[in-house]
Amino acid sequence: MAPRAVWRGTIKFADFQCDVGLYTAISSSEKISFNIINRKTGNRVERQYLDSETGDKVERDQQVKGYELENGDHIVIEGDELSELMPDGNKVIRVKNFLECDEIDKLYFDKPYYLSPSTDEDREALSLLAQTLRERQVAALAEAILFRRNRMLLIRLDGDAVIATTLNYDYEVRSQTAAFKSIPDIEFDDEMLELAAHIIKKRAGKFDPSHYSDRYNDALTELVQAKIEGKTIKKREPEKRDNVIDLKEALRQSAGVSDKKAAKPKSSGTTKRKKAS
Structure with a gap:
């Protein structure tokens, strides 16, 4: 089945425009998912919204x-009031400026989407944009209204793919100085630094996502299959961790x-160095 666009709109900057579709680049279809069921009856449980005071069910409308x-009271915000906040931005991806590819800290990256042209004419325009980039x-x-939110x-x-990655705003990214203690500035002797560098060199490699698997999801699949077949799975023993003295x-x-x-280095230089900052 061909993937469906999760959003359709137009990329615009200056006099350039191109109609595109946004396709999610991350899929959860291969993950094991569960329903909540009633242990006694085996029936699925439905989620309902109830009035916190009366206990009555609140219908969707x-x-x-x-x-x-x-004071605990609420100000009601209607749906049309939200949609009218930025009426001109609906279905438009407005390019603000262009910058070097590595200028944005990856800490701000949120979700990636594939950008695809809507028509053959748009294919030419998107190809021009891609080649220029x-x-x-x-x-x-760029800026756009996506899924009822203003997003960068x-x-x-x-x-060969054009990727549109939503970005977190500054207020959404926690400051590392506020959240974590800084790495202590410790002096290590040459032998320890050389040993650590040797280990890194021995384990040097390249990232290939096909070489890695979601062990938890694999274990869930195995558990579900065993339940279907009426088998039992041997309990996995936790990995033993040596006490490093x-x-x-x-x-x-x-x-x-x-x-x-x-293990000692052959050079006769200084015996202690500060860690790289």
Whole structure:
């Protein structure tokens, strides 16, 4: 079955415009999902909205958004009031500017979507945009109303595909200085730094997503299949973790160095260096 666009609209900047469809680049169809059922009857459980005071069921046409005040009362916000906040932005991806591809911190990346032209005429226009982005080595920063939210988008190339990635806003990204303690500035001797570098070199590789699997989802699939067939699955034992007493000795073991003297660097430089900042 051909994928369906989750959103359709127009890319615009200056006099350029191109009708496109947005296709989700992330799929959850292969993941195991569950329904909530009644243990006694085996029937599915339905989710209902109930009035918190009366306990009565609230029908869909009576459900409305409300902003809670300090005294517990709510201000009602109607759907048309929300849609009228930015009426001119509906179904339009407006390119704000162009910037270098690596200028945006990946911490701000949210969800990726494939951009596809709507017609043959749009195919030519989108191809022109893609080739220009490739030649200039830039990405387009754009704004659009997506799924009832004002979103910023980064439009870039990934191979031959045009990707539009929604971006988190600054207020949505937690400050690392506020959330985490900084890495301590510790001095390590040359041997420890050389051992750590040796381990990294031994395990150097390239990212290939086909080499990795979702072990939890695989285990869920195995569990469900076993339930269907009436089998039991042997309980998995947790991995044992060795008690590391000496960090340097742990590095030696990981690097495969048994002779302490062999692990020492041959240079006669300084014996201690600060970690890279």
